[in-house]
Amino acid sequence: MWREGNSCRYLGPEYQILRVPPFVEGGDELLDYIVILHSPLELDCSATGTPSPTITWLKDGQPVEEGAGHKILLNGQKLLISRAQVSDTGHYKCVAANKAGEHEREFDVTVHEPPSLEDAGTMLNETVVVNNPIHLECRASGNPLPAITWYKDNRPLTSSASATFLNRGQVLQIEGAQISDTGIYKCVAANTAGTAELFYSLQVHVIWKALQLLGFTLDDFKARSR
Structure with a gap:
């Protein structure tokens, strides 16, 4: 038997065995992948070695099993996620191993989720009596956490003495609403x-206009004033 680098040869009277440890292309670097929710993702683990290495995939230290949108192709050299879910976020590793050793490649995968808003794309109607407060809500979810910007009549809104943003902009609070609001x-x-x-x-109304919107008539108002 003699050794040359990482190669090991056994010489016998009738046969010769050559063993070469696995080598995974790009195995010395950690790759970061960001994928949008429901988009496909492929992780590559191109490995060589003699004998041909067996490839195992791990996610957060646990074996990756095929099914539920996960496929292991080309004898383990490719992991395909057909429709990425938030739960697919994690640390992945492929390990190529044979009798001469092993080599691995690591990946950090983050799945980003677009913002979600209840009643998104619709117009909600709000009415307030002048000089009263009003709160408009914009409670958004997503990954990463969405940034929220408010506009009035297509112009960006900024905090002022009468209008403030609460909870990272998810609530617009107007104190003492005026007709101009x-x-x-x-x-x-x-x-x-x-x-x-x-x-x-x-819509900001004076009190009489607000009563009209609620169905009150002038006679109702006079009767209640007696």
Whole structure:
């Protein structure tokens, strides 16, 4: 028997065995993958060695099993995720092994989820009596956490003495609403995976106009004043 580098040969009277430890292309670097929810993802583990190495895939230290959108192809040299889910986020590793040793490649996978808003894309109607407070909500979910921007009549809104943003912009609070606050409000939730929008039509009325909207007549108002 003699050794040359990582190769080992056994010389017998009738046969010769050559063993070469596995080598995984790109195995010395950690790869970061970001994929959008429901998009496909392929992780490659091109390995050589003699005898041909067996390839095992792990996610967060546990074996990856085929099924539920996961396929292991080309004798383990490719892991295919057909429709990425948030639960697919994690640390992946492929391990190529034979009798001469093993080599591995590592991947960090993050699945980004577009923003989600209840009633997204619709127009919600809100009415408030002048000098009263009003809260407009824009409660968004997503990964990464969406940033929220508010607009009034297509112009960006900023914090002021009468209008403030709460809970990272998920609530627009108007204290002491004025007639000038009447308008179309839009919240936009955005992250690296996409955007979602929600609209409000806000009407600010004096008290008599508000009573009319509730179905009261002038006679009702006079009767209640006696």
